[in-house]
Amino acid sequence: MTFQEIIARLHRFWADRGCAVVQPYDVELGAGTMSPATFLRVLGPEPWKVAYVQPCRRPADGRFGENPNRVYQHHQYQVILKPSPDDIQDLYLESLTALGLDLREHDVRFVEDNWEAPTLGAWGLGWEVWLDGMEITQFTYFQQVGGYDCRPVAVELAYGLERVAAYLQEVENVFDLVWTPGLTYRDLFHRAEVEHTTYAMEAADPGVLTQLFELYETEASRALDRELVLPAYDCVLRCSHTFNLLDARGVMGVARRAALLARVQRLSRRTAQVYLQQRQALGYPLLRQYSL
Amino acid sequence: MAESRIRDLLLEVGTEEIPARLLDELLEQLAAQAAVHLAAARLDHGSLRVMGTPRRLVLLVEGLAARQRDAVTEVKGPPVGVAFDRDGNPTAAARGFARNQGVRIDELEVRAGYLYVVRREPGRPAVQVLTEVLPATVTALEFARPMRWGVGETRFIRPIRWVLALLDDELVRFELVGVWSDRYTRGHRFLAPGPHEVESAQQYPAVMRRACVIVDPAERRRMVRRRVEAAARREQGRVVWVPGLLDEVNNLVEHPTAVVGGYDPDYLDLPREVLVTVMRHHQRCFPVEDAAGKLLPRFVAVRCGGRRGLDTVARGNAWVLRARLADARFFYQEDCREPLDALLERLQSMSFGEGLGTVRDRVHRIVALTAHLARELGMDERERKVALRAAELCKADLATRMVYEYPELAGVMGCEYARRSGEDPAVARAIYEHCLPRTAEDDPPASRPGAAVGLADRVDALVAFFRAGLEASGSQDPFGQRRLAHGVVRLLAGPLGGIRLDGLLSRAIELHAEATDRQVADRLTDFLLVRFRSLLADEGLRPDVVEAVLAAGHDPLSRALARARALERFRSTPAFADLLATNIRVVGLAGRARPDRSPDPGSLSEPAELDLYRAFTALRDRARSLLADGRYEECWSVLAGLRPAVDAFFDGVLVMAPDPTVRDNRLALLAEIAALINAAADLGRLSGEGQPGKEPPSVQRNRR
Numbered sequence: 001m002t003f004q005e006i007i008a009r010l011h012r013f014w015a016d017r018g019c020a021v022v023q024p025y026d027v028e029l030g031a032g033t034m035s036p037a038t039f040l041r042v043l044g045p046e047p048w049k050v051a052y053v054q055p056c057r058r059p060a061d062g063r064f065g066e067n068p069n070r071v072y073q074h075h076q077y078q079v080i081l082k083p084s085p086d087d088i089q090d091l092y093l094e095s096l097t098a099l100g101l102d103l104r105e106h107d108v109r110f111v112e113d114n115w116e117a118p119t120l121g122a123w124g125l126g127w128e129v130w131l132d133g134m135e136i137t138q139f140t141y142f143q144q145v146g147g148y149d150c151r152p153v154a155v156e157l158a159y160g161l162e163r164v165a166a167y168l169q170e171v172e173n174v175f176d177l178v179w180t181p182g183l184t185y186r187d188l189f190h191r192a193e194v195e196h197t198t199y200a201m202e203a204a205d206p207g208v209l210t211q212l213f214e215l216y217e218t219e220a221s222r223a224l225d226r227e228l229v230l231p232a233y234d235c236v237l238r239c240s241h242t243f244n245l246l247d248a249r250g251v252m253g254v255a256r257r258a259a260l261l262a263r264v265q266r267l268s269r270r271t272a273q274v275y276l277q278q279r280q281a282l283g284y285p286l287l288r289q290y291s292l
Numbered sequence: 293m294a295e296s297r298i299r300d301l302l303l304e305v306g307t308e309e310i311p312a313r314l315l316d317e318l319l320e321q322l323a324a325q326a327a328v329h330l331a332a333a334r335l336d337h338g339s340l341r342v343m344g345t346p347r348r349l350v351l352l353v354e355g356l357a358a359r360q361r362d363a364v365t366e367v368k369g370p371p372v373g374v375a376f377d378r379d380g381n382p383t384a385a386a387r388g389f390a391r392n393q394g395v396r397i398d399e400l401e402v403r404a405g406y407l408y409v410v411r412r413e414p415g416r417p418a419v420q421v422l423t424e425v426l427p428a429t430v431t432a433l434e435f436a437r438p439m440r441w442g443v444g445e446t447r448f449i450r451p452i453r454w455v456l457a458l459l460d461d462e463l464v465r466f467e468l469v470g471v472w473s474d475r476y477t478r479g480h481r482f483l484a485p486g487p488h489e490v491e492s493a494q495q496y497p498a499v500m501r502r503a504c505v506i507v508d509p510a511e512r513r514r515m516v517r518r519r520v521e522a523a524a525r526r527e528q529g530r531v532v533w534v535p536g537l538l539d540e541v542n543n544l545v546e547h548p549t550a551v552v553g554g555y556d557p558d559y560l561d562l563p564r565e566v567l568v569t570v571m572r573h574h575q576r577c578f579p580v581e582d583a584a585g586k587l588l589p590r591f592v593a594v595r596c597g598g599r600r601g602l603d604t605v606a607r608g609n610a611w612v613l614r615a616r617l618a619d620a621r622f623f624y625q626e627d628c629r630e631p632l633d634a635l636l637e638r639l640q641s642m643s644f645g646e647g648l649g650t651v652r653d654r655v656h657r658i659v660a661l662t663a664h665l666a667r668e669l670g671m672d673e674r675e676r677k678v679a680l681r682a683a684e685l686c687k688a689d690l691a692t693r694m695v696y697e698y699p700e701l702a703g704v705m706g707c708e709y710a711r712r713s714g715e716d717p718a719v720a721r722a723i724y725e726h727c728l729p730r731t732a733e734d735d736p737p738a739s740r741p742g743a744a745v746g747l748a749d750r751v752d753a754l755v756a757f758f759r760a761g762l763e764a765s766g767s768q769d770p771f772g773q774r775r776l777a778h779g780v781v782r783l784l785a786g787p788l789g790g791i792r793l794d795g796l797l798s799r800a801i802e803l804h805a806e807a808t809d810r811q812v813a814d815r816l817t818d819f820l821l822v823r824f825r826s827l828l829a830d831e832g833l834r835p836d837v838v839e840a841v842l843a844a845g846h847d848p849l850s851r852a853l854a855r856a857r858a859l860e861r862f863r864s865t866p867a868f869a870d871l872l873a874t875n876i877r878v879v880g881l882a883g884r885a886r887p888d889r890s891p892d893p894g895s896l897s898e899p900a901e902l903d904l905y906r907a908f909t910a911l912r913d914r915a916r917s918l919l920a921d922g923r924y925e926e927c928w929s930v931l932a933g934l935r936p937a938v939d940a941f942f943d944g945v946l947v948m949a950p951d952p953t954v955r956d957n958r959l960a961l962l963a964e965i966a967a968l969i970n971a972a973a974d975l976g977r978l979s980g981e982g983q984p985g986k987e988p989p990s991v992q993r994n995r996r
Contacts, residue, residue, distance in 0.1 A: 067622070069615055083442045086453065089308055104482045105601030106608070109544060112311035114437070125439040127309060132608025133575045133593060141441050152443040167608065172615070254643035254650055
């Protein structure tokens with residue numbers, strides 16, 4: 001099954017179960033969780049069902065396209081269901097069946113793996129899902145996001161698309177994955193891996209990055225002062241990515257690293273706070289549109 | 293009557309997957325809570341069992357009474373003489389009592405001369421009471437990190453998805469966290485999902501067999517072990533039973549089936565620990581070795597399910613393992629590019645913890661503290677050099693890729709890389725050893741350099757946490773401080789015996805603060821003594837022996853341990869009774885002695901006191917030197933010989949003489965004897981054998 005066919009099937013599957021299938025967010029993200037379609041929408045009482053692919057950039061994981069398992073940018077298939085349905089495990093397993101897996105032929109397990117993202121003020125409990133020993137999905141019940149308790153609780157399914165595809169295609173090297181007949185992962189992304197890793201690890205100007213971090217931070221703060229939550233959050237995401245670049249560049253000491261992280265955390269918490277106030281002021285519009 | 297017979301109770305709480313490491317403890321809690329709640333509900337029962345899998349907690353109670361015991365409460369009122377007048381009419385007292393209790397006078401009962409209100413609450417049927425008892429039992433379970441789900445506010449370890457509750461064949465109907473109990477269970481997720489109806493509690497085992505779920509953890513564990521062993525045998529090998537892995541695997545499956553896979557023999561070049569760790573860490577696989585103990589390129593995984601698709605499962609696991617081994621080999625090769633000491637620089641930018649400084653700072657302190665220990669232990673030049681070099685390199689492997697990926701390989705990789713970097717093999721070994729003991733089952737290190745570095749490392753870490761106010765308390769133990777403390781007391785009681793704790797802590801705190809911090813030292817000492825007490829208890833030493841010994845001082849711990857062992861042995865000798873009797877007679881009055889006085893032989897006049905003084909001085913020096921040599925039992929035997937002289941003294945002499953000089957002199961003599969008897973252990977703390985500070989009866993009689 002090709003990479004794009006996996007995506008198409010997951011889209012179909014989750015669309016049929018009432019999810020809005022939205023497009024990837026257009027700011028650099030380290031994880032699907034950071035998209036406003038997750039980070040903001042899981043806050044507050046409004047129901048939410050969404051599915052999307054999110055390209056995720058992790059500069060420190062870049063290996064110049066030379067490592068068969070690690071890449072600067074990978075793809076997550078992200079599903080958020082809020083409130084978490086009672087049959088969510090069964091739903092998830094059905095989605096694997098939709099990918100052509102006969103689960104009786106395999107060993108599928110839910111193995112404890114709790115999730116924490118201090119910069120998002122977020123944590124949750126759940127599992128990594130094993131398929132014949134391979135971790136293919138992070139399955140998390142969000143307990144807190146942006147420092148706020150999640151009420152109701154949202155469940156997040158984050159499929160590692162490269163892992164799923166490698167398993168289905170029986171491929172050892174991520175670059176050998178078939179995206180669509182005649183086109184491999186290598187054709188599409190290898191050059192990007194080389195360039196982005198080179199930039200992140202060698203070429204990026206730490207001075208400029210530091211300036212950018214501070215500019216985005218100031219701008220996020222300014223936007224929040226005017227309750228422009230989404231533009232502010234974009235700046236927070238850019239801060240976070242800029243931080244990741246500095247981290248990959250290996251130019252931060254321990255103290256500086258901790259200090260910058262704390263600044264991102266403050267901003268993301270404030271964003272969550274303003275977002276919640278705004279939704280409340282709007283009378284939680286989605287409470288009217290869905291029935292719980 | 294049908295309700296008078298006894299019945300069997302079954303409760304199954306179906307959940308989403310419970311973390312493997314928590315299941316055993318949860319089942320213990322369930323058993324304890326069930327016993328408590330059944331007793332409180334006056335429901336008598338026979339055997340009570342718990343069982344469970346990742347997806348279910350099961351309680352089975354046999355011989356449960358069909359009804360609660362009747363409750364009888366009695367309230368005592370006024371005496372009959374006050375309650376009725378001469379003519380037998382109730383007085384105001386009787387009327388008031390009845391009114392307050394809300395009963396009529398003629399409902400009062402007379403027992404043993406008093407009025408009573410006796411209320412009998414007839415027991416309700418068990419099936420009714422259980423609708424309250426069962427949910428209360430389950431919601432009483434406690435978790436370190438409970439979770440909420442859906443729209444509910446209830447917290448549990450993982451979401452509850454079904455509840456099965458039967459009393460024989462009768463449904464016990466109640467709501468638990470929004471789920472109504474029913475007579476259905478679910479089977480293995482893929483082999484027999486169900487739901488399956490359970491007709492009666494007695495039918496449950498048969499239903500679960502058909503549902504392909506091995507509910508009993510002990511039975512499942514035997515099955516996992518047998519199947520893994522058989523699989524390894526088929527590969528002409530034997531299983532490497534990695535500690536803790538069998539229990540973990542057991543709690544990850546409902547229906548275990550062993551799967552064998554292989555990997556490229558080229559990977560056998562990697563250190564054994566690396567291979568074992570990779571297999572365990574990611575996939576909970578068991579390594580396989582040959583008869584000579586050499587690893588074979590094989591593994592045994594345990595799949596949750598039957599034999600269908602076994603090849604696919606084996607292929608998948610092998611595929612994942614191959615990728616992990618390729619990673620490990622990459623890390624190993626990268627790490628080997630630089631000598632170990634070149635990595636020290638990188639520790640500069642590695643934080644030990646928020647606000648706790650860098651690992652490089654810590655290494656400097658560990659080296660300094662190791663130097664202190666080398667001096668205290670009187671290490672020779674060669675041993676000292678090994679210890680200091682090992683101290684300097686002991687954390688270098690934290691900067692390696694392998695340890696970054698597999699933190700449990702810290703120490704192991706340091707040793708491996710030190711050897712490859714051409715360090716002295718003794719240094720490499722000491723780096724390995726400084727992490728020992730890792731668990732309570734591990735032995736402490738054999739070499740003194742390894743032990744010294746390990747002690748310095750742990751003490752420094754504990755001081756850092758205590759100074760930062762991060763010390764463990766209750767269920768909170770960030771950074772595994774109890775384990776660190778356990779290591780400290782094991783080392784001080786074993787290979788580093790003789791080292792004084794107070795000097796060690798002062799030095800360790802100085803290295804952090806350039807000044808002593810008494811408060812940190814005291815709190816840390818208390819924390820370590822808690823671990824020391826449990827170490828002594830694990831040895832089978834009785835709590836009162838431990839307290840008696842610690843009351844006479846804990847430092848050095850190795851001496852305290854020796855005193856405790858000696859006292860435990862001495863306790864079963866005939867001389868023990870003599871010593872104790874002697875002690876009981878002297879300690880009470882000894883407490884009244886003036887602290888600045890020592891006995892003056894010139895002021896002794898009565899024969900019995902002169903005899904006691906002579907008897908005591910004749911053995912005093914010998915007892916003291918036995919004490920100094922750590923020959924405690926002999927010391928106590930010698931002191932027990934004082935008994936006749938002490939008895940004669942108390943029978944013949946009035947200690948509390950009217951003349952203060954005479955009195956103080958006698959008290960001073962008793963005080964000196966008491967001090968020596970109790971020097972190695974405060975014998976008054978032995979249970980049921982006299983208490984300190986209380987005058988025993990014989991002394992009081994004498995004073996009269």
